[in-house]
Each structure stands twice: as C-alpha cells, then as structure tokens.
Amino acid sequence: MTPAERRSIIESVSVTPILIEDGPLLNMQGVHQPYTPRSIIEVVTVDGTTGLGETYGDSAVLAVIEQFATHLPGRSVLTPNDLWALAAEVLRPDTVPAKLVENAPGHNIFGDNSMLKLHSTVVSAFEVAFLDASGHLLGVPVHALLGGKVRDRIDFAAYLFYRWDAHPQPDAPVDEWGAALDPEGIVAQAARMIELHGFRSLKLKGGVFPPDEEIAAVTALHEAFPELPLRFDPNGAWSVETSIRVARELEGMIEYLEDPCLGRAEMAEVHAATGMPLATNMCVTDFGEFPEAVALDSIQVLLTDHHYWGGLRATQQLAAVCNTFGRSLSMHSNSHLGISLAAMVQAAACAEGDFHACDTHRPWQTEDVITRPHRIVDGAIEVSDAPGLGVELDRAELARLHERWKRSDVRDRDDVAAMQVKDPTFVKPAVPHW
Ligand SMILES: O=C([O-])C(=O)C[C@H](O)[C@@H](O)C(=O)[O-]
Numbered sequence: 387m388t389p390a391e392r393r394s395i396i397e398s399v400s401v402t403p404i405l406i407e408d409g410p411l412l413n414m415q416g417v418h419q420p421y422t423p424r425s426i427i428e429v430v431t432v433d434g435t436t437g438l439g440e441t442y443g444d445s446a447v448l449a450v451i452e453q454f455a456t457h458l459p460g461r462s463v464l465t466p467n468d469l470w471a472l473a474a475e476v477l478r479p480d481t482v483p484a485k486l487v488e489n490a491p492g493h494n495i496f497g498d499n500s501m502l503k504l505h506s507t508v509v510s511a512f513e514v515a516f517l518d519a520s521g522h523l524l525g526v527p528v529h530a531l532l533g534g535k536v537r538d539r540i541d542f543a544a545y546l547f548y549r550w551d552a553h554p555q556p557d558a559p560v561d562e563w564g565a566a567l568d569p570e571g572i573v574a575q576a577a578r579m580i581e582l583h584g585f586r587s588l589k590l591k592g593g594v595f596p597p598d599e600e601i602a603a604v605t606a607l608h609e610a611f612p613e614l615p616l617r618f619d620p621n622g623a624w625s626v627e628t629s630i631r632v633a634r635e636l637e638g639m640i641e642y643l644e645d646p647c648l649g650r651a652e653m654a655e656v657h658a659a660t661g662m663p664l665a666t667n668m669c670v671t672d673f674g675e676f677p678e679a680v681a682l683d684s685i686q687v688l689l690t691d692h693h694y695w696g697g698l699r700a701t702q703q704l705a706a707v708c709n710t711f712g713r714s715l716s717m718h719s720n721s722h723l724g725i726s727l728a729a730m731v732q733a734a735a736c737a738e739g740d741f742h743a744c745d746t747h748r749p750w751q752t753e754d755v756i757t758r759p760h761r762i763v764d765g766a767i768e769v770s771d772a773p774g775l776g777v778e779l780d781r782a783e784l785a786r787l788h789e790r791w792k793r794s795d796v797r798d799r800d801d802v803a804a805m806q807v808k809d810p811t812f813v814k815p816a817v818p819h820w
C-alpha cells in the first residue's frame with residue numbers, strides 16, 4: 387500500500403438528515419412543502435480527510451443509506467468502483483423496502499423505480515463523497531479525477547414555477563418571490579430570475595393548469611424573452627392527443643418539450659406526429675430503459691441526474707451513450723443545496739456532448755450547508771478548480787438544519803399532503819389529467 391492509499395482508508399461515515407426551507411412551488415401532483423428533507427454525507431478517512439455528499443432525505447432512502455454506510459469503514463475512498471459490488475451484495479429484494487424498487491399504481495413524477503435505480507442512487511451518494519475525499523487527499527479537483535473538465539462554465543436555466551405567495555401553514559417560512567399563477571406572474575418571475583442570476587435559458591414547470599392556460603404563459607415568456615431558449619415540462623400530465631396539440635401550438639417557441647405524456651411508446655408517438663424534440667427525466671431514468679427509448683425514438687434530450695443515475699462517472703457513461711445514439715443532454719434537479727450543486731457542476735464539466743442549460747432549484751432555496759454558497763453569474767457557474775468538490779461544510783448550519791429535522795415530524799417529500807393542507811378534498815390527479 388502506498389502512503390496515499392493508507393491515508394485513504396475510511397474511519398467513519400455519517401449521514402445527517404436535515405430539513406430545508408422550500409417555497410410553495412406547484413407541480414402536477416401538488417405543491418412543495420414548507421420544509422423538504424435532504425441527507426448530508428461525510429466520509430472521514432484515517433488521516434482526517436473528509437469527503438462530502440448530498441442526496442435525498444426521504445425516510446425509506448435515508449434508512450437504506452444509513453445501513454449502507456455501516457459497510458464503508460475500512461474501505462478506501464480511492465475505490466468507488468467497489469461500491470457497485472457492495473450495493474449488489476447488501477441491497478437485495480429481501481433487505482430493502484419494497485416501495486423503493488416496486489412501482490405503485492399510477493404516475494410517479496420521478497420515473498419508475500427499479501433495483502438498478504436504487505443501487506445507482508445509493509452508490510452515487512457515496513461516490514460523490516469518495517471523489518471529494520480523494521480530491522482533498524491528492525490536492526486535485528474532482529474533475530481531474532474524472533479525466534479533466536471539457537468545459538469551464540456550466541450554464542443553468544431559470545427554473546420557473548407556478549407558485550403561491552405563501553404556504554398556508556401559519557408558521558411556514560416566507561420568501562419574497564410572491565405569487566405566479568398566470569402569464570404575467572410567470573413573466574415577472576422570469577424577469578426577476580434573470581435580473582438576479584443572468585439566466586440565458588428558461589424552463590417552465592407545467593402540468594398545474596389546463597394546457598391552454600399554460601400555452602398562454604409559454605407564449606408570454608417567448609414574447610417577453612424572444613432570444614432565450616425556452617422549454618416546458620408538465621411532468622407527463624397530458625394524453626398523447628393533448629401533447630400533439632400543444633407541441634403543434636408551441637412550434638417555433640420552445641427548444642423542446644419535456645415529458646408531455648407518460649410512457650416511451652407514447653412519447654415516441656408525439657415526436658413522430660410533430661417532430662418536436664422531447665426530453666425526459668421520467669420515461670428513461672436508468673440504463674435499462676435506454677435501449678427501448680432509442681429503438682422507439684421516444685426522446686431526443688436526456689436529463690442526467692447524478693443522484694439517481696449512479697454518480698459522476700455514471701454521468702460520463704450516460705453522456706457517452708447519449709452521444710453514440712445522437713441524443714443531447716440536460717440535467718434534472720430537485721430542491722437541493724450546495725453540495726449537490728457542486729457535484730452537478732463537476733458532473734456537467736466532465737460529460738462530453740451537446741449540453742442544454744442544466745436545471746437547478748438552487749435559486750429557490752434560502753439556506754445552505756456550505757460556507758460559500760455558489761453564485762450564478764450570467765446564468766452560469768464556474769467549474770471549481772479547488773481540491774475535491776471545492777466546497778466546505780458549514781457545520782453550524784448543518785447542526786441547525788438537523789435540529790429542525792429532529793424537532794419536526796416531516797420525514798418525506800409529499801406534494802399531495804402539502805396540497806391537502808389548503809384543499810382537504812385534493813387527490814393526486816390521475817394521468818393523463820388533460
Ligand atoms: O424536471 C422535473 O421533472 C423536475 O424537476 C421534478 C421536480 O420534482 C419538480 O417537478 C418539482 O420540484 O416540483
């Protein structure tokens with residue numbers, strides 16, 4: 387063993403669940419809760435080097451991650467490949483909650499579950515921490531460990547949401563964004579996002595209102611910002627027929643339509659009928675789903691997400707597959723903090739291919755667990771050349787957000803339950819909704 391290898395041995399691993407403030411952002415299944423869970427991972431080696439990771443904090447995933455973490459002491463952060471074999475060994479149908487690998491009837495905003503996706507999610511959480519620790523041990527940025535960056539700046543899109551002014555709960559956190567429930571509100575939100583962060587690309591989350599109302603908002607955005615690429619994502623809320631109609635009406639206004647309907651065959655039908663490029667983070671969310679999507683020509687743009695595709699090296703592999711089959715790339719996001727954002731930036735920096743601006747929810751978040759939160763300037767984030775991910779944990783903030791988790795009974799993201807606070811009669815819409 388070399389001295390560096392000796393220093394790379396893991397002494398301890400901690401997984402800290404936290405709750406972070408979230409705004410009342412609307413989507414096709416409800417609304418974001420006032421607080422949403424995340425997990426912060428720290429992998430510490432025998433010489434005190436720490437690697438950071440951030441991932442989902444929902445209770446079932448958290449339990450699996452905590453259990454997986456117990457197998458890591460004694461291993462080396464220089465060997466993230468071994469995490470796959472460990473996942474195969476310890477995450478089996480008889481050891482993981484069925485809800486993480488089976489699919490409940492109906493529609494899932496995160497795409498289908500599978501054992502491969504669960505392995506990928508768990509491996510990713512620790513692979514990022516391993517790479518961060520390795521970068522610190524060796525004094526190099528994560529992108530150097532991935533073979534070097536192929537771009538210096540990562541473009542992000544302004545991620546626009548229909549939203550309420552405030553959550554209905556009296557003690558919920560407040561923010562200054564105000565309501566956006568019609569085309570004027572969405573255009574004003576876009577203008578503020580652009581003013582604050584210089585975004586040069588726009589994405590509207592739809593599936594909230596009947597399609598004609600949302601077409602009006604997309605049209606208003608296109609008229610207000612004709613030079614900016616624009617995409618629109620109703621999270622599978624529409625039928626094939628509605629998707630075809632909307633695609634035809636928006637032709638020339640949007641660069642692509644994201645998950646207009648559910649299903650690889652249905653997406654293929656929409657593309658064949660309209661020629662509209664289609665993107666997904668729902669009908670292709672693991673490698674096993676890719677071949678059929680190519681055979682059917684279901685998608686033209688794949689939204690990567692290292693959190694569930696298996697990490698940063700898996701993102702490179704995914705990019706290579708997309709390049710081979712002539713698909714372009716973007717990046718998916720959920721409400722997240724700066725460790726995830728740092729990993730997203732390193733992943734995008736090292737993925738060859740035709741990248742559309744990436745998604746990030748980060749501008750909606752009011753808190754962070756890193757000492758120097760990222761700045762989005764001219765719609766982009768500079769790729770850090772500092773060792774590891776280039777971020778430092780803010781331990782006081784981590785402790786505060788963990789205390790909040792301990793005092794709260796919120797353990798899962800539940801957009802449906804959050805909507806029921808305002809409207810007790812609300813039920814998750816069956817799809818296709820329109
Ligand atoms: O592109 C997407 O589908 C997403 O970003 C999924 C998210 O869960 C989004 O819909 C949200 O935050 O409500």
Ligand SMILES: [Mg+2]
Nearest residue numbers: 619644645667
């Ligand atoms: Mg999407």
